[in-house]
Amino acid sequence: MSPDFVRPTGARSDRIHHAVLAATAELLDDGGFPAATMDAIAARSGASKATLYKHWPSRTAVAAEAFGTMMAQALPLPDTGSTVDDLAEQVVRVSAFYDSPRGQVFAQLLAACADDPTGAAYFREYFLRGRREAIATLWQRGLDRGDADPTLAIDDVIDILFGPLIFRRMTGHCALTEQNARRLARTALGGVLPSAGQPR
Numbered sequence: 001m002s003p004d005f006v007r008p009t010g011a012r013s014d015r016i017h018h019a020v021l022a023a024t025a026e027l028l029d030d031g032g033f034p035a036a037t038m039d040a041i042a043a044r045s046g047a048s049k050a051t052l053y054k055h056w057p058s059r060t061a062v063a064a065e066a067f068g069t070m071m072a073q074a075l076p077l078p079d080t081g082s083t084v085d086d087l088a089e090q091v092v093r094v095s096a097f098y099d100s101p102r103g104q105v106f107a108q109l110l111a112a113c114a115d116d117p118t119g120a121a122y123f124r125e126y127f128l129r130g131r132r133e134a135i136a137t138l139w140q141r142g143l144d145r146g147d148a149d150p151t152l153a154i155d156d157v158i159d160i161l162f163g164p165l166i167f168r169r170m171t172g173h174c175a176l177t178e179q180n181a182r183r184l185a186r187t188a189l190g191g192v193l194p195s196a197g198q199p200r
Helices: 011-035 038-045 049-055 059-070 083-098 101-113 117-145 154-171 178-192
Strands: none
Touching: 011 038, 011 049, 011 059, 011 101, 038 049, 038 059, 059 101, 059 117, 083 101, 083 117, 083 154, 083 178, 101 117, 101 154, 117 154, 154 178
16 A cells, blocks of 8 residues: 555455445535545444544545446456457446436545545545556556557556547537547547558
C-alpha cells in the first residue's frame, strides 16, 4: 500500500474498513455521491465519524475507494482477436457505463475531485488505475499479435480513446449513444492505428 493510503490495520480495523466500504457503496447506489455524506456513512456502517477519518482523509476519498471496489469487475475486457475491434468495443462499453446511473456517480466523484486533491488521489488509485491497467493488458495482447504499434505510448492511446467520453459525460454536448461511441472509435483508431484498418 502506498504511504499516501496508510490506514489502521488489524482484524477489527479491517472489518470496519470493509463495513464502511459496503455502506458507502449502498449509499452511492441509492442516491449518488450527494447521499454519501460522512454522517450517512457512519449511520449505515455503525462506525463513528472519528473512525472514518482515521481510515480516510475525506468523504471523497472513502466514496472513491468504495466506488472503485464496487466497479472492479463491472467492465470485462473484450477479446475478439483484433486490437482495433477490441478497443472499439471497449469504447462502446465504457460509453454505455458513463450513460448509466453509476456513470452519473462517476461524474459526481470526478467533479468532487477538482476541489479535493487528496480525494483525487484515491480516485486515481482505486478507480482509474485498474481500468487503465486493463486497457494496457488489451494493448499488450495486440503487441503480442503484432497488430498494435509498439512506438505508441499506451497512456496516450488510452487518453485519446476514452478522454472524449469523459468530456461528453461531464458536458453533455454529445449523447453517449452506441452510434456516437462507434463513430468516435473509428475516428480515434484511424489516427492511433491507421495501418490496422477500421473496426468492424
